[in-house]
Amino acid sequence: MMNKQSQKNKSHLLLSESQINSIAGATSGFLVSVLVSPLDVLKTRIQVKRLPKGVPDTPFLVVIYRLAQREGFRAFYKGLGVTMLGYVPNWAIYFSTYQWSKKQYASILSSGHYENDVLTNLLSSITAGAVANTVIAPMWTIRTRMMTQSNYDDYRNAFDAARKIYRTEGLYALYRGLVPSMLGLIHVGIQFPLYEYLKKGCLDGSSPDQRLSTGHIIFASSVSKLIASCVAYPHEIVRSRLQDAGHAQAVQKHALTPATQFREYKNVRDAVQTIAKDEGLRGFYRGLVPTLIRTLPAAVLTLLTYEKMKDFLGDNFGDNSTK
Secondary structure, three states, X not given: OHHHHHHHHHHOOOEOHHHHHHHHHHHHHHHHHHHOHHHHHHHHHHHHOOOOOOOOOOOHHHHHHHXXXXXXXXXXXXXXXXXXXXXXXXXXXXXXXXXXXXXXXXXXXXXXXXXXXHHHHXXXXXXXXXXHHHHHHHHHHHHHHHHHOOOOOOOOOHHHHHHHHHHHHOHHHHOOOHHHHHHOHHHHHHHHHHHHHHHHHHOOOOOOOOOOOHHHHHHHHHHHHHHHHHHHHHHHHHXXXXXXXXXXXXXXXXHOOHHHOOOOOOOHHHHHHHHHHHHOHHHHHOOHHHHHHHHHXXXXXXXXXXXXXXXXXXXXXXXXXXX
């Protein structure tokens, strides 16, 4: 009688595979947003800064010192709230869409007597990235604006930022950076197929239910992220510049002389041409070092948390009938 009652109670806690992926993804997004927020702020500050050719970049440690000196410790957590509002649903949407897409594409490809895991993972990662980018795009714009403001008078919080951006620049401004984000799908198109390939290589194939060790996940996630970041980094510069455009223009009108003011980018093509002309190739890789310092541990933490949480939820709350 007790066993039946226990089973009955447990049935109310069963989660579908989609729910498990969403919860595991949201958990990883929460942890990452809190732990890497200071590096996010530094990376974004460096990316949006425009420097003419010949003007050297400010050393990373100097950027840290100046930010702490001028704006205090609080500055390193600017935009944390909106970062969490972005990362948590972003990874929840991404991982659930990614796993769902893998099943759909695998079914389509195998039905034609043609199986290709790399192609399945590539298409799934791009699909998941496109869906997540479209849904979360306004949050990333708000996040960039809040991180780059030099005081707390421009935007008091995420809702205040959304209201002001919409009122002064229109709905379009909230989606600035969406196009380069879509172009940047090459990032996840490299990272996740490579991650899956490295994961598969770490398994010895002795059991279909074999799970990766923590060390294997760290290796696969760090290597795949490093390669993807270096290849796809320029799109982050273009995206950040476009997202910050309206705010940067307003600030520069007061901070710079007419001779040194930068004009606002019209679109992605104009941004690419202007950066190439004014800053050269270096302009597309500004902030790469702090980005790698931030992105590698973030990627490891994201995927490690996701994999472990997914295993935990599957073992304790998984609905075996849906697997």
